[in-house]
Amino acid sequence: MRAGRGGRNWARSLIMFIGVSALSGALAAGLAVPFAGFVGQGTAQVAATVESLPKEFESDPLAVRSRILAADGTLLATLYEQNRVPVPLSSVAPIMRKAIVAIEDSRFYDHGALDLKGTLRAMVRNQTGGEVQQGGSSITQQYVKMSLVEKAKTAAERKKATEVSYERKLTELRYAIAVESEFSKDEILERYLNLANFGAGTYGVQAAAQHYFRTTAAKLTLPQAALLAGIVKNPTGYNPGNNAVRARARRDVVIKRMLELGVITVGQANHALRTPIDLSQVEPVPNGCANSRYPFYCDYVVSKLLQNPALGATVKDRDHYLKTGGLLIRTSIDPRIQAAAQASIDKHSKLTDSAVAAITVVEPGTGLVKAMVQSKPYGNGRNHTNYNLNVEKSYAGGWGGFQNGSTMKAFTIAAALSKGIPMDYRINSPEQIDLRNTKFRTCTGWTRDPTYQPHNSTHSGDLTMVEAARFSTNTYFLQLSQRTGLCPIAKIAAKLGMYNGQTGEPLEQVASMTLGVGYVTPLMLSNAYATFAARGKYCKPLVVTSVRDKAGRPVPGPGLDCRQAIPRQVADGVNRVLSQVMMPGGTGGHLRFGTRDMAGKTGTIQQNLAVWFSGYTPNLAAAAVVADASLPYRNLMGQTLNGDHIHDPTGSGTAGPLWETAMQGALRGLPVERFVTPPKKLIGDPNAVGDTSKKDSKNPKPKPHG
Known part of the structure; x- marks a missing residue:
């Protein structure tokens, strides 16, 4: 920005004004700076100083608050360093414009950058009062000063932008x-x-109108406009929330x-003066995820955004842009499904429980995270936590x-079907099996456990894959994993987004892998099972669906990221096997509701430190976990859930009801x-595996694809 041809003339005018001020024997230029600052400087030197000042002024973009929205467009959270919503002057009520001009610079439209008449008047009043009572700065000068403060990045820069010195005033005048x-x-x-600060953390007239009066800048009345105009001089002292009496007195000065x-x-004046200040209309704008509708989900969204290089070169840059860029961020969360999951948490747990519960719901075929809830609310108080139990x-x-127990058997089923092992494949599965030093092939060689002698907690016998899944028979799946090898199980699990949620490393390939390994999250597990529901189409979990800048332009970022992770027929086979878990006699049979196709799997880890139920329909997949989340980890037996002691912690009986209630609502x-x-x-003998195909003329079963 250039000063134009008039710059030199303005400099001469400034010099003349300084001369006039000197002759008056008052404060230099009425600028709240002692004239002694100019002692020893001749006119030529002052002129040289003025001419050396910058002739261009560039202001930084306004810091504008960003908003995070749910999938239905409702507001989830607001992020800001300054709560500001810029509006054009045409969207500001004329009475507000008149109020600010009247109190701050009544001759604004009549003078140039410097109001000589107004400044001299202020100078005289200040000298008479013995102190600075009235400033002589024009609205343009004030705008420059506010902009310089806004641009300051360090304490030293802020000090320089606000110091009481003739150099600063001359710089502001030149700008x-x-x-x-x-x-x-x-x-x-x-x-x-x-740009102006209107107190209470609000910047700009639109945010101020919303905060103090729950209205817009366009609809401000005379009393409201006068109050806001009065605040600008001292945003803290004239904030009605801090001192209503002082704020009203200042408002009346404006009127x-x-x-x-x-x-x-x-x-009009009398009516406005009689109008009380109504603080009941004050509406704070919550800032940050801690004050949002869904704090844990919001934190996860922000974490994902901070990974996006399109928002800045460094995490610090991205965080700053998130809070100042006026971004509109749309997310995947569905408030209806979130409410259903929360209702399940509320029904099956209590704040004071020693055990914790968590549920994540994902949409198959997109990876959209539709809900994320847990039993311990967000916060630092008793029975609260800042840990998100659903994510890595x-x-x-x-x-x-948490360790995921027998929910890992789904990946063993997928590995077996991938190798052509049909679901009617029988293995003699005794109550206990001796696997000491039995070799299991891994991706890099072999593994063995010298002391491993696992047993069943349910049915034993000569079982098919479907029967073993229905009863969650450990000895069957251990032998099946020996036949398939651990590498195919590990590879399929990895393709479906499974890894150690604590370390980020691949799941460990050990003899007991099919019974649970490593630490996995409800988000991971629900999304992996969603892949089966989507016929083998894996999609990375997605929470941020779009980002637009304050101009409405799209900001690049990760979108839907899907691929065919396993063959469709294999996923169809897994769905058939796990559907039997939900049939009468299966470990999830009592959790089935309605006439929908649904599949699922229980999971219980050693010493009952955590229990799971992960299940799905073609529409939605969800994983629910109940666990001990306090070190040192303890057996769930005897801990409390929903206010009662847990007597027999199981995936179906303890975590299952949480899944059932959430999915019913969702x-x-x-x-x-x-x-x-x-x-x-892949079916083999349908009589051996239970042919549960449904003949429904209104909802015919789709034909299998190649």
Whole structure:
């Protein structure tokens, strides 16, 4: 921005003004700086100083608050360093414009960058009072000063921008000259009203109108406009929330000044002066995730955003842009499904429980995270936590997961079907099996456990894959994993997004892998099972669906990221096997509801430190976990859930009801969809595995794909 041809003339005017001020024997230029600052400097030297000042003024973009929205467009959270919503001057009520001009610079539209008449008047009043009672700065000068403070990045820069010195005032004047030559008066006023601090953490007239009066800048009344105009001089001292009496007195000064200038009538002034200040309308704008509707989910969203290089070169840059860039961030969370999951938590747990519970719901085929809830609320108080029990440790506040028990058997089933082992495949599965030093092939060689002698907690015998899944028979799946090898199980699990939520490393390939390994999160597990529901189509979990800057332009970022992770027929086969878990006699049979196709798997880890139920329909997948989340980890037996002691912690009986209630609510209103029948070669003998194909003329089962 250039000062234009008039710059030199303005400098001469400034020199003349300083001379006039010197002759008057008062404060130099009425600028609240002792004239002694100019002692020893001749006119030529002052002129040289002025001419050496910058002739261009560039203001930083306004810091504008960003908003995070749910999938339905409702507000989840607001992020800001300064609570500001810029508006054009045409969206500011005329009475507000008149109020700010009347009290801050009544001759604003009549003078240039410097109001010589107003400054001399202020100088005289200040000298008479013996102190600075009235400033002589024009609105343009004030705008420049506020902009310089806004641009300051360090304490030293902020001090320089606010110091009491003639150098600062001269710099501001030079910049004001440049601003006046570049912008119209209305444009300057618009910038001023959007930049100004109106107290209580609000910046700009629009945010102030919303905060104090729950209205917009366009609808401000005379009493409201006068109050806001009065605050600008001292945003802390005249904030009605801090001192309503002082704020009203200042407001009345503004009203009387407007009357003195003929801006309003006597009747308008009297009515405004009689109007009380109503603090009941004050509406704070919560800042940050801690004050949002869904704090844990919000933190996860922000963590994902901070990984996006399109928002800045460093995490610090991205964080700053998030809070100042005026971004509109749309997310995947569905408030209806979130409410259903929360209702389940509320029904099946209590704040004072020693055990914790968590649920994540994911949409198959997209990876959209529809809900994320837990039993311990966000906060630092008793029975609260800042840990997100649903996500990995690599994210802000992520707990890092729990051992997942027999939910790992789903990946063993997928590995077996991938190798052509049909679901009617029988293995003699005794109650206990001796696997001491039995070799299991891994991706890099072999592994063995010299002391491993696992046993069943349910049915034993000569079982098919389907029967073993229904009863969650450990000895069957251990032998099956020996036949498939651990490498195919590990590879399929990895393709479906499973890894150690504590370390980020791949799941360990050990003899007991199929019975649970490492630490996995509800988000991980629900999304992996969603892959089966989507016929083998894996999608990375997605929480941020779009980001737009304050101009409405899209900001690049990760979108839907899906791929065919396992063959469709294999996923169809897993769905068939796990559907039997939900049938009468299966470990999840009592959790089945309605007529939908659904599949699931229980999980209980050693010493009952955590129990799981992960299940899905073609529409939604969810994982629920109940665990001890306090070191040292203890057996869930005897701990409390929903206010009662847990006597027999199991995936179906303890975590299952949480999953059932959440899914019942989440699926309400969604269409009934069906799993696809797998190829006969994977089914084997339908009599041996239980042919549960449904014949429904209204909802025919889709034909299997190649």
